[in-house]
Amino acid sequence: MKNIRIYSCSVLLLCAGLLGACSDDPETEQAYVQTDSPTFTANKRGVAADGETLRIGVRSNTYWIIRQQAEDDWFTLSPKAGSGSREVEAAIAANTGQERSATLVFETEQGRMQQITLRQEGHNSTVRFLNDDFGTGTSAQSVAQFDGWNRNGIGSLRCQYWGNDVNVDAGQPSAGYDGASGGNGIVFAADSANFILGGIALKGDINFNLSFGCTTSQAIFNPGELKVFFSKDLVNWTPIAYERSSSAGWERVNIPFYLPEGVDQLYVRFLGRKADAYRLDDVTLAEGDGRGETITFVEDIVEYEEITVFDETFDWCVGPNSTLPGNDGKNMTTVSNRNGWEGNLVYMHNGFPKVGTSSGLGYLTSPAMTAVGEKRVDVTVTFNVGIMGSDLSDIRLIVLNSGSVEGSESKTFTIESDNYWETRSCVINGATKETQIRFSAIQAKGNRFYIDNVKATFTDVKEKL
Structure with missing residues (x-):
């Protein structure tokens, strides 16, 4: 009996301890209120540095109010009280006098406080x-x-x-x-x-x-x-x-x-x-x-005229295939200085050239932009491009002799689908009469593509009569 009573007592004590532990309340999160910065500054026009209305970011987990240490009339706050995290908007009047400031206190119901300074530059500051x-x-x-x-x-x-x-x-x-x-x-x-x-x-x-x-x-x-x-x-x-x-x-x-x-x-x-x-x-x-x-x-005081540098439709291309996609066949003719266009591994379809082979890197180079004359201009280039079969979908436009495209000597274009024409464009900055452009594959194997309707233009400036 003695052993049984001791066991029973031990069980009761253990249960009492567990119940006591389970009945304790979880620790309550301490109330707080904080702002993004201790100081917020507006310029003399009453706006923030980015030109927008000044906003004070508030982070809190409880109700809070804003108290002013003085009755300032050069700004209004909205809202003046809130619960939790939010922004307070400060509408600030223009300042025609000296620099001014105000002290604001954010206070919770539990007495937690955050003090900030609202500052405005004076009339002699520069915006x-x-x-x-x-x-x-x-x-x-x-x-x-x-x-x-x-x-x-x-x-x-x-x-x-x-x-x-x-x-x-x-x-x-x-x-x-x-x-x-x-x-x-x-x-x-x-x-x-x-x-x-x-x-x-x-x-x-x-x-x-x-x-x-x-x-x-x-x-x-x-x-x-x-x-x-x-x-x-x-x-x-x-x-x-x-x-x-x-x-x-x-x-x-x-x-x-x-x-x-x-x-x-x-x-x-x-x-x-x-x-x-x-x-x-x-x-x-x-x-x-x-x-x-x-x-x-x-x-x-001037007017503008669009000057065409070249507008190549490749109508002189004649080959056994007239639509995309196409089988190269054995009777394709390599392009060689036609209308000033030259290239490597370039073949003619009906009305457009194909560039590259299944195992050779091809490229097509334009004639020089002689229409630019004795100056530097920005030339806009547009063209149609198609990828053959499921080859690599990227091609590269390279600027030769002078000028650049987007600050570089080349630009890569990604074509979204195979065997369909897509239109692309870019601007050649600082082009001269020596400038040429080259359409090139990026890799030698499996990077065949078609080119058509290559147009290059620039805007000439003339004084208004």
Whole structure:
């Protein structure tokens, strides 16, 4: 009996312990309220650095209210209280006086608090629409590949970057002028290299100042070898004059100007005329101070004519097959200098050529773009292309002699389906009368394709009568 009583007692004690453990309440999560930052800043117009309404991000797991340490009337908050995580919108009036600030306290029902400062710049501060110092630590990376842009400003949200023969590089950091950021700069790595940035929202303003740092590796700085252009549509480019000393070292350039009413966005193009001779940094578009002349855009005083460089339909091709796909057969004739077109392993079908064989890399080269004349232009190329059978779906367009395509000497096109025509296009930047284009397979085996209707055009500018 003794043993039984001890066992029974042990079981009861164990059960009591388990019940006691199961009846404990889980630990309650501690209440909290936090904000994205201890300080939130608006410019003198009452908007954030990106040009949008200032928003305060709140993270919390409970109910909270906002208390102000003073009765400030230059901003309103919505909402002034909430539960959980959300954004608080601060509507801030324009500031015509000195810099001002307010202290806000976010407080929970449990007494947890988060204090922040709401700050607004004064009337004498400068509003920037775009500023970019191009980051740091990059070595000769093309603009097309670079993803470290450091853009900010109230018009910068949709700003984009383009370039041909232009690299981002930290090899010779900017110095010697106010605001020189050091770090990366833009290097014009070939003759007639272009760097374009834009889509800068102008927010209804008309008076601006464009500034940038620049230097040269030559004995003197020549503004004719680093040119600046403005555009309102990314198509037409108006040359902009600027003044700078002949010093070879880093120096900041300022271009004050007005724009006509109704211009919503601006693009800026820098053209380097001599390979590796010029560098650029710290591009800034800011509000103006009342100086400068009104820009007359070139499209307002000139008219445009589309010039055809070549429009090849390949009607002279005659072969046993008239539709895709086709069996090569034994009677195909190799293309040899027909209408200026030459190639390797190129055969004629009825009305179009086939490029390559099952085990040979083929290519087709255009005639030179003699219609361009004594200048450099941007040439638009369109063409139809089809892949034979189930061969590799990629082909390459190569630019020969001068010019580039998307900042490179070649561009790869992927064709979505076999044995069907598809239309592709691209722009050859900086083309001259010597420029040719080559349609080429990428690999020797199983990369056959068809080409047809190759058209190249550019826009010629003439003064309006």
